[in-house]
Amino acid sequence: xxxxxxxxxxxxxxxxxxxxxxxxxxxxxSAVYSVGYLKGEYPRAKIxxxxxxxxxxxxxxxxxxxVSNAFxxxxxxxxxxxxxxxxxxxxxxxxxxLRAGIIYIVMTHVGTALITAAILTMFQYSHSFDFAAxxxxxxxxxxxxxxxxxxxxxxxxxxxxxxxxxxxxxxYAHPQAxxxxxxxxxxxxxxxxxxxxxxxxxxxxxxxxxxxxNMILIxxxxxxxxGVMYALMEHDIKKLLAYHSVENIGIILLGIxxxxxxxxxxxxxxxxxxxxxxxxxxxNHAIFKGLLFLCAGSVYKATGTRDIEKLGGLIxxxxxxxxxxxxxxxxxxxxxxxxxxxxxxxxxxxFFLGALAGTAGTKIFMGLCAAVLAxxxxxxxxxxxxxxxxxxxxxPRSARxxxxxxxxxxxxxxMFFLSLLTVIFGxxxxxxxxxxxxxxxxxxxxxxxxxxxxxxNFSLAPQPANRACLSNPLLALILIFFCGLAAxxxxxxxxxxxxxxxxxxxxxxxxxxxxxxxxxTAFSKPFRAAFSFFFLPYRKTEKIRESFYHVKYxxxxxxxxxxxxxxxxxxxxxxxxxxxxxxxxxxxxxIHLYIAYIFIxxxxxxxxxxx
Amino acid sequence: xxxxxVIGQTLLVILLAPLIGGFIRKIKNNLRMRKGAPVLQPxxxxxxxxxxxxxxxxxxxxxxxxxxxxxxxxxxxxxxLVPFFHTGFSLSNIGDFFxxxxxxxxxxxxxxxxxxxxxxxxxxxxxxxxxxxSSLVEPTAILAVMAVSLNxxxxxxxxIANVGAIPVSSLLAALALFLVTIVETGRIPIDxxxxxxxxxxxxxxxxxxxxxxxxxMIELAAYIKQAIFFSLIAGxxxxxxxxxxxxxxxxxxxxxxFGGEIVAIAVITAVTEVSIAKMRLFRAVDFLxxxxxxxxxxxxxxxIRL
Numbered sequence: 001x002x003x004x005x006x007x008x009x010x011x012x013x014x015x016x017x018x019x020x021x022x023x024x025x026x027x028x029x030s031a032v033y034s035v036g037y038l039k040g041e042y043p044r045a046k047i048x049x050x051x052x053x054x055x056x057x058x059x060x061x062x063x064x065x066x067v068s069n070a071f072x073x074x075x076x077x078x079x080x081x082x083x084x085x086x087x088x089x090x091x092x093x094x095x096x097x098l099r100a101g102i103i104y105i106v107m108t109h110v111g112t113a114l115i116t117a118a119i120l121t122m123f124q125y126s127h128s129f130d131f132a133a134x135x136x137x138x139x140x141x142x143x144x145x146x147x148x149x150x151x152x153x154x155x156x157x158x159x160x161x162x163x164x165x166x167x168x169x170x171x172y173a174h175p176q177a178x179x180x181x182x183x184x185x186x187x188x189x190x191x192x193x194x195x196x197x198x199x200x201x202x203x204x205x206x207x208x209x210x211x212x213x214n215m216i217l218i219x220x221x222x223x224x225x226x227g228v229m230y231a232l233m234e235h236d237i238k239k240l241l242a243y244h245s246v247e248n249i250g251i252i253l254l255g256i257x258x259x260x261x262x263x264x265x266x267x268x269x270x271x272x273x274x275x276x277x278x279x280x281x282x283x284n285h286a287i288f289k290g291l292l293f294l295c296a297g298s299v300y301k302a303t304g305t306r307d308i309e310k311l312g313g314l315i316x317x318x319x320x321x322x323x324x325x326x327x328x329x330x331x332x333x334x335x336x337x338x339x340x341x342x343x344x345x346x347x348x349x350x351f352f353l354g355a356l357a358g359t360a361g362t363k364i365f366m367g368l369c370a371a372v373l374a375x376x377x378x379x380x381x382x383x384x385x386x387x388x389x390x391x392x393x394x395x396p397r398s399a400r401x402x403x404x405x406x407x408x409x410x411x412x413x414x415m416f417f418l419s420l421l422t423v424i425f426g427x428x429x430x431x432x433x434x435x436x437x438x439x440x441x442x443x444x445x446x447x448x449x450x451x452x453x454x455x456x457n458f459s460l461a462p463q464p465a466n467r468a469c470l471s472n473p474l475l476a477l478i479l480i481f482f483c484g485l486a487a488x489x490x491x492x493x494x495x496x497x498x499x500x501x502x503x504x505x506x507x508x509x510x511x512x513x514x515x516x517x518x519x520x521t522a523f524s525k526p527f528r529a530a531f532s533f534f535f536l537p538y539r540k541t542e543k544i545r546e547s548f549y550h551v552k553y554x555x556x557x558x559x560x561x562x563x564x565x566x567x568x569x570x571x572x573x574x575x576x577x578x579x580x581x582x583x584x585x586x587x588x589x590x591i592h593l594y595i596a597y598i599f600i601x602x603x604x605x606x607x608x609x610x611x
Numbered sequence: 612x613x614x615x616x617v618i619g620q621t622l623l624v625i626l627l628a629p630l631i632g633g634f635i636r637k638i639k640n641n642l643r644m645r646k647g648a649p650v651l652q653p654x655x656x657x658x659x660x661x662x663x664x665x666x667x668x669x670x671x672x673x674x675x676x677x678x679x680x681x682x683x684x685x686x687x688x689x690x691x692l693v694p695f696f697h698t699g700f701s702l703s704n705i706g707d708f709f710x711x712x713x714x715x716x717x718x719x720x721x722x723x724x725x726x727x728x729x730x731x732x733x734x735x736x737x738x739x740x741x742x743x744x745s746s747l748v749e750p751t752a753i754l755a756v757m758a759v760s761l762n763x764x765x766x767x768x769x770x771i772a773n774v775g776a777i778p779v780s781s782l783l784a785a786l787a788l789f790l791v792t793i794v795e796t797g798r799i800p801i802d803x804x805x806x807x808x809x810x811x812x813x814x815x816x817x818x819x820x821x822x823x824x825x826x827x828m829i830e831l832a833a834y835i836k837q838a839i840f841f842s843l844i845a846g847x848x849x850x851x852x853x854x855x856x857x858x859x860x861x862x863x864x865x866x867x868x869f870g871g872e873i874v875a876i877a878v879i880t881a882v883t884e885v886s887i888a889k890m891r892l893f894r895a896v897d898f899l900x901x902x903x904x905x906x907x908x909x910x911x912x913x914x915i916r917l
Contacts, residue, residue: 315672326674335717336710348709352757352766360914367757367910371903374753377713378746381720385742389727389735395670459704466765468707475705478691479714483677483684486828490680496824497664504668504731504820518727518735526743530896 011068011131014439015203019065019195022283025421026187026290027058033294033414034180036407037301041178050090050178057083057181061188065195070119071129077115077196081108081160084189087181088173097176104173107166111159115196118152121145122204135204146208153200154216160193163253164223165564167246171230174245175238175306179297182238186245187290191282194252202260202443213260217369220257223250224376226564229534232383232527233560235520236306237296240387241289244332247376248285251347252278254369258350259444267357268446273453273462274350275440276433281343283432284425288331288340291418295325298411299391302404308387308520313396317404322392324415329388331422333381337476339425342460344377345470346429349462379527386523395514427473430454521558528560536561616700617691624690624842628834629653631841631877638881653834657827665823670730678725679821679828685718686832686839693842694772696869697862707766708756712749715795715836719745722829726817737816740892744801744813747899748794751787754906758784758913759847772846780913785847787909789876790902792840796833799884801895811889838873845872 031054038047060080067073085108089101123129125145126137138146155166162170170190174182207213227246234240255278262271298321299314300306315322331338348370355366396402406412425432433453441448455461459471490496506512528537542555586597633650640647649655667675692711694701706714719741726738756766758780763771774781794801797814806812812819818829849872890898 313670315674330717330720333716333720334713335720336713341713345709345713348753349766352709352760355757355761355910356764363761363914364907364910367754367907370757371750371754371906374712374749375746378716378742378749381716382723382742382746385720385723385727385738389724389738393672393674393724393728394730463765467704467767467770468760468765469704469767470707470710471705474702475688475710475714478702478705479684479688479717481684482687483680486680486683486687487677490824490828495662497662499665499667499823501669502666504670504729505733506731512730514730516732517730518732518739523727523735523739526740526892529893530743530747 009068009130010066012066014442015195015198016066018279018283018435018439019192020062022191022286023058023061023065023188025283026286026418027061027184029414029417030054030180030183030290030294031058032417033183033297033411034178036410037178037180037297039408041301053083053087053090054181054184057087057184061192064192068131069129070122070131070134074112074116074119078112080189080192081105081112084173084177084181084185087177087185089176090178090181091176094176100169100172100176103169107159107169111156111166111193114152114156114159115200118149118156118200121149121152131199131204135206138205143208146205149205150201150208150212153205154197154212157193157196157200158219160196161190161249161253162193162223162246163219163249164226164246165568167223167227168564168569170246171234171239171242174242175236179238179293179300182242182297183290183293186242186293187286190245190249191252191286194249194256194282197256198443202256207260207263210261210264213257213262213264214365216253216257216260217365220250220253221369221372223247223253224372225250225379228376228379228383229527229531232379232386232524233535235308237299237308237311237387237391238293238306240308240383241292241296244292244380244383245285245289247380248281248289248332251344251373251376252282252285254278254373255281255343255347255350258347258354258366258369259440261362262350262354263444265354265358265362267354268444269451270350270353270357271444272437272440272446272448272451273346273353275443276436276453277343277346277350279436279439280346280429280432281340284331284339284343284422287418287421287425288328288338291324291415291422292328292332294411294415294418295321295328298407298415299325299404301407301411303398303400305398305400308390310398311391311396311401312394312398312514312517313392313401314404315392317402318392318406320406320412321415322388324419325392326388327419327422329384331426333384334377335381337426337472337479339422339429342426342429342470342472344373346460346462347373349468352468353462382527386520390518390520390523394517397514397517427476428457429460429470429472430457433460528558534563536563613700617702620695620700621687621690624695624838625687625831625835628838629657629831631838631873632834634874635877635881635884638878639885642881642885653830657831660822660827660830661824663823665825668729668731668820671725671728671820674721675725675728675820678721679825679832681721682718682832683828683835685714686835689714689839690835692768693839694769694846695842696865701769703767703769708760708768708771709753709766711768711839712752712756715839716745716749718832718836722817725821726819729820731820733812733816733819737813737819740813741817743892744794744895744899747896748791748902751899751902751906752791754903754910755784755787755791758787758906758909761910761913768843768846777848778913779917780909781847783905783909783912785844787902787905788840788844788847789879790898790905792837792844793880793883794899794902795840796837798880800887800890800898803889813892841873841876842869844876845869848872 063076085105089097091097125141126133159166174186224247227243231240231243259271259274331340334340334344351366351370355363437448458473459469461469537560539558543551546552633653637650691702692706723738723742726734760766763774802813
């Protein structure tokens with residue numbers, strides 16, 4: 001057991017420090033938020049338990065990104081998974097929580113098993129679990145083994161990150177945890193899986209084949225579109241946000257996959273740039289997804305429901321939360337001038353520059369990836385127009401929404417802090433880029449001293465020679481200036497008659513109420529119809545009759561078919577249950593039989609070893 | 612000097628943008644053997660709306676109030692990035708072609724929110740359909756941008772305007788961008804600017820609750836957006852530009868050529884609108900798929916150096 005001796009060592013390289021920053025940036029506001037969120041929601045003993053779990057969870061994540069020994073890594077990785085399991089099942093009186101917990105713990109262990117297998121395979125060549133030793137061990141590994149280890153690592157960490165088709169647990173588990181934890185899980189924990197990919201695949205294993213990056217790009221593209229499409233159909237606000245995490249992990253992996261492709265294409269500058277784009281989106285997503293989950297938690301706390309079809313009009317009773325949610329929505333939709341825009345722009349630029357440098361095939365592939373990213377951005381904007389519009393605008397659709405109260409100061413201040421970060425990360429990309437370049441340089445082992453990807457402290461320029469740049473602070477300034485000018489023209493120019501307030505035009509109906517409003521289901525109807533080959537929608541109509549002649553009312557429900565669950569997971573689960581049924585036949589419960597089993601096994605082993 | 616030219620050019624485009632709309636309407640009417648409203652009608656409409664009383668819904672919030680400012684502000688910001696008939700006077704070092712598309716999305720996002728804000732089913736319907744169409748047309752736009760940018764070696768709009776040659780891929784990209792323009796400006800066969808018939812309107816449904824000066828701003832923004840798209844297509848098809856120390860004759864020639872292109876695009880738009888019927892919303896998906904295919908063809912053509 002000699003190789004465990006030096007095991008409790010830590011590394012604080014740029015990659016670890018970057019992820020520590022990601023953890024801190026979301027965890028600290030979430031902890032502040034939980035003060036107000038937990039109060040009144042749970043009994044005192046449970047609040048203490050929540051704090052204990054939260055601290056353990058954050059600590060486990062911190063350890064995962066700082067340890068420099070694969071064995072310890074697995075232990076703390078498992079601790080992180082287990083603590084988060086208890087957080088998912090925190091509301092354990094609800095059956096939904098327990099179910100979500102089971103799906104979560106099974107999926108996360110499938111991932112852990114794959115990672116363990118990968119690390120043990122690497123260990124065969126390094127004879128030590130230390131990261132540095134693993135790295136040198138991987139150099140003598142045959143290429144086929146490397147491919148195998150890559151597949152294990154990618155899907156192992158992918159299960160935790162929630163890439164399609166391993167995303168199935170995410171929309172169950174994240175919404176079920178208390179909101180401040182959902183924010184950390186979606187904002188940070190799935191990023192820790194990206195850390196795993198960066199650390200093990202790129203730093204330790206080293207990118208060996210072109211198809212690695214291509215495969216990641218394809219899976220990431222699918223994740224983007226599938227995530228946002230399911231989000232569009234979702235009316236549970238936290239589930240909707242969870243599906244957007246699937247989408248955003250896809251966008252992050254688009255950057256990372258492109259970086260891996262560029263590494264193999266021998267384009268070091270571009271590779272560093274693409275990794276920067278991915279990492280930028282990673283920290284951005286941590287910030288705005290944390291923010292959006294905290295806002296969703298505030299809505300839940302104030303109204304007691306997560307179903308946006310029962311909400312509406314909250315902008316009037318919860319103006320602050322509405323503003324923060326709007327900021328988060330603009331950021332996640334990739335609209336200027338906030339941070340999501342910057343990282344999506346960077347990723348698009350990475351694809352463009354890759355296409356520029358590559359062959360014909362690369363050009364088409366990169367073009368398609370860019371198109372997928374554009375589609376994702378468009379659909380995300382549609383989804384958040386729906387989420388914000390239906391939740392916060394127009395008339396309240398239930399008494400609970402009408403009587404909601406703005407949340408407490410600790411919750412507001414946490415949301416304010418994250419909104420502020422959203423703005424800052426949007427307005428000063430060049431400064432952040434300098435840090436990210438160092439991190440990417442370290443991952444790839446490329447000397448980045450000459451790279452900055454920016455002209456000065458205000459504008460980003462991926463390749464200064466080709467003059468394509470983005471000066472987001474100036475852009476924001478111009479945008480604000482012209483919006484202000486428009487407002488000034490509106491209010492100050494003479495000739496305007498007084499504005500009157502009146503009813504919404506209702507075709508002479510005079511009784512417009514919340515039932516006439518457009519709902520979230522109606523809003524997503526065009527998407528459901530256009531992508532019916534994917535959603536496989538169906539409806540159930542039921543006539544409730546008073547008598548044969550008189551139909552009292554109609555019951556009408558629409559559904560979409562969860563194809564991943566129905567065609568991939570359900571068959572697997574059924575097969576497992578069937579296998580378990582067969583296994584039961586040898587489990588008779590008689591001690592004699594078990595002794596016989598042990599005896600036969602021993603006999604078999606002895607014969608095996610003698611031979 | 613540069614500042615004055617930039618301000619003057621921006622004001623000029625803002626002033627002339629409604630004229631394109633009026634011109635298209637006039638041609639359409641003439642093609643239909645009607646006399647039609649005068650070419651300057653958009654100006655009469657805008658100036659009338661500018662002084663009219665405004666009615667605001669009881670249900671609406673500050674989102675409804677600020678949306679016209681953001682829509683107009685975003686349109687003007689996007690306008691600043693576009694080079695017209697000469698290079699050197701757009702603020703192309705602030706944002707590139709990708710950024711331009713994102714900036715226009717910002718205005719649309721707020722319009723969609725404002726459509727939902729009034730609690731009217733019309734507004735919500737318009738928002739839903741607008742977001743549906745615009746999100747599906749986004750990939751085409753990006754592919755077209757990719758194709759022309761690959762030709763120029765940069766996404767910088769002035770570099771694109773300076774290419775000089777006209778490869779096949781740029782023509783395909785321009786065609787794809789033309790289809791994007793049809794969707795973005797709400798024209799037949801996707802949407803119909805002239806109708807207020809409940810079942811067919813998309814953009815008009817979204818802004819149905821706006822009136823008075825707010826509506827004037829939204830309409831002006833729509834005209835500016837149209838001018839931006841037309842200029843982009845013109846710049847891609849005919850990359851003709853004059854570099855700074857120029858003579859007045861060059862400026863006049865450039866302006867005439869550029870104006871001629873815009874007029875040509877306007878005529879094509881008008882003829883297209885008159886000659887085909889509006890599609891059902893779900894048929895529009897076919898149209899979008901076709902435009903997407905065109906976008907891919909543009910990139911493919913570029914990749915084999917056509």
